[in-house]
Amino acid sequence: MAVIEAPFSHLFSLFAVAIFPFAHPLLKRFDRWATPVLAVVGVAVLLLETRHPLRRRTRPRSERWLRNLLLAAPSLPAMRLTLLPAVVGLAQLAAPHRPARLLAGLPGPLRTTAEVLLLDYLAYTWHRLLHSPLLWRLHRVHHSDLDMDLTTAWRFHFGEMLASIPYRAGLPALLGVRPATALAYEVVFEACTAMQHSNWRLPLAAERRLVPLLVTPRAHGIHHSMVRAETQSNFGVVLSLWDRLHRTLRLNVPQCDLTIGVPAYPDPADQTVARLLVLPLAPLEPWARPDGSVPERAPTTTSLLELAADGNC
Ligand SMILES: [Zn+2]
Structure with a gap:
């Protein structure tokens, strides 16, 4: 029996290393450069949101931070050990195939x-x-967080990270995106995720310049x-262009009027780490508060910039 199992386990580990080469030189370079860059971004965002808060907190920071950091504890290593190696491994496997060579004919800057x-x-x-669904x-x-700040950017179920591998690592590999570009984009992705989830009141002049191009904390x-x-809008991560193209951009809601979270889970006492970890197995709730009422807002034509200029967050 052991004679049969040994070659199989050897083949399996070769296959796993081909898909997840977690010690690949590109990933070692990512660790050397991206980790300190993202740490600096994190500290900067933390200082900015502490000194210039955008929305009033509804819960104590310590309560949410502990929960969010405990949820991030398996998700961030899962990203480094599965998603990022898959970006490299799947690109190597896809490279010889025709679709993966489509972008190769473009000149350097255009290809990037x-x-x-x-x-x-x-x-x-x-x-x-x-x-x-x-x-x-x-x-x-991620959405059930009752306030937003830097730690919301890390509050993801590790299953979401694993589920994203075919789409966020497999598709780029199939379409010929080079792993070095994908890893560099990942740094921008993570920095923008930290910024847009933060509670930083971006100065109005900066908001005016940035929001046509990038997803800002007010927009997210x-x-x-x-x-x-409102939840079904502003899906962009770095560029706001895709929301504009798909008509999912919504910039006409004052931040002071926002209630952050998912209506079915308004009680912070229900949001223990253990319950959040098994939440994916729970049935889907209707989009309503536990008393059956549905959060609504009358439509307005006022833009985010007009609202912000009125001092309305
Ligand atoms: Zn979302």
């Missing part, structure tokens, strides 16, 4: 631009898929609203 746009569009579409089981762990705050139509 096409790769980055493709990666950001895939991030947008993956986020839209996370709001479909099946994947919402995982993604609601609207995505975390308890009003369903």
Whole structure:
């Protein structure tokens, strides 16, 4: 029996290393450069949101931070040990095949631009898929946070990280995105995720310049609203372009009027780490508060910038 099992386990480990080469030189370089860059971004975001808060907190920071960091504890290593190695491993496996060579004919800067746009569009579409009934089981762990700040950016169920591998590592590999570009984009992705989930009141002049191009904390705050139509908007991660193209951009909600979270889970006492870890297995709740009422808001034509200029967050 052992004679039969040994070659099989050897083949399996070869297969696993081909898909997840977690000690690949590109990943070692990622560790050397990306980790300190993202640590600096994290500290900067933390200082900015502490000194210039955007929305009033509804819960003590310590209560949410402990919970969010405990949820991040398996998710961040899962990203380093599975998603990032899969970006490299799947690109190597796909490289000889025809679809993966389509972008290779483009001149250098044009190819890099096409790769980055493709990666950001895939991030947008993956986020839209996370709001479909099946994947919402995982993604609601992130959305059920009752306030938003830097730690919300790390509050993901590790299952969501694993579920993203075919889409966020497999598709770019199939479409010929080079792993070095994908890893560099991942640094931008993580930095923008930290910034857009933060509670930083971006100065109005900066908001005016940035929001036509990038997803800002005010724009992403609207995505975390308890009003369903608002949650179903602003899916972009880095560029706001995709929300504009797909008409999912919504910038007309004052931050002071936002209630952050998922209406079915308004009670912080229900949000223990253990319950959040098994939440993907729980049945889907209707989009309503436990008393059956549905959060709603009257539509307005006022833009985010007009609202912010009125001192309305
Ligand atoms: Zn979302």
